[in-house]
Amino acid sequence: MALSTEASSRLAAQLDEHQDKISELWVRQVAATLRGRLSQGELDRQIRELFRALRETLAAGTTQLQGDGGEVRALLTELSRARALQGFTSTETAISIFAVKEAFATATDVFNAESQAMGDYISFGSFIDELGLFTFATYAQAREEVIADQAEQLLELATPVVKLWDGVVAVPLVGTLDSARAQVVMERLLQTLVDTGSPYAIIDITGVPAVDTQVAQHVLKTVVAARLMGAECIISGIRPQIAQTIVALGIEFGDIATKATLADALRHALRRSGNSDLVRRGAARREH
């Protein structure tokens, strides 16, 4: 049952009349559900803006969110995004809006003034809201689980360890190297070193857009771990801008061999392993 224009202007008048009381109750109820995880000033500001937008929308006779309710919609979008980024649940976010109903009912004294049926209906309404919020929260959680599963699968897909040559394995790193991925890379690499009996491992960072101290630390740890297992690591794919950044940042790779390209790294590994005939053969083939 949509709001009629007359009803919406009556409601706007009610909002005007009980403005302070409704705002206060609204803020208080939302604050109770957010349990101090949002500053009071921030919350006051948000509710004040929402209240104003809601009142103006009603006063203008707009009773639908789609279409003319542009300002309310923009505010709700902003609020929802901010809450999501701050880690609030969907229920906690939606309650920020639903809370105005109870604030309105209490402030305008609907419970006493109107019939018993009216009071019952309002209580029933908030109970149904709760049921709706529960289904929504469960739904969102199920969706998030799907996304988390996919992210995990992607993590495994994105970190292959490939055999480049007899005794030489390589890990081409692409994208962001966070702690979780670094852990997967290290485990994969160490296991592959054992499985293939390779004495050389090349970590190629061509696909890593920025090498900061965290990335460097992860790479260094992997190199040290590989060394403990008797393998030598070579870091390749250091582009000019990355080299300059690493120097300015002050990161030192110590005695770890680093190369500009994967090909250089492979040549280095083959030379070190005494497979120089293989290198020569490869070079000869290229020249023909």
Place this chain on the structure above:
Amino acid sequence: MGFAGAADAGETIVISSDEDVVRVRQLTRTVAVRVKLSLVDQTKLVTAASELARNTLVYGGGGSAEVTVVDSGRRRGVRIVFSDQGPGIADLDLALTDGWTSGGGLGLGLSGSRRLVDEFDIQTVVGEGTRITVTKWSR
């Protein structure tokens, strides 16, 4: 603040997880490309942004990063303000020393970032938070 140059409205990212650090990095790169920083300067600024955003998350307990385009009249640049309401830094000189870390990092994030940018300003109050402003100008 003692920075020269006019600034237009910036874009703010709330930093509360590792993914947000990635978002700060991506936004920084986008803006750096827009003001035509060289590839080396882009990489340096993005790396500094990555370090400082992670510091905001790990040591400041989360906060925000605001990325703005600044214009000195002569050249354009990118300014990023990182702020948090964390514990603050008790000994700034020590924190800016190469190789010193209160966490488990390499101890180069803060000191290294300073070398990656053209202007570096840090305001910190123990118990109230830290605010770091960095600027990189196009050449």
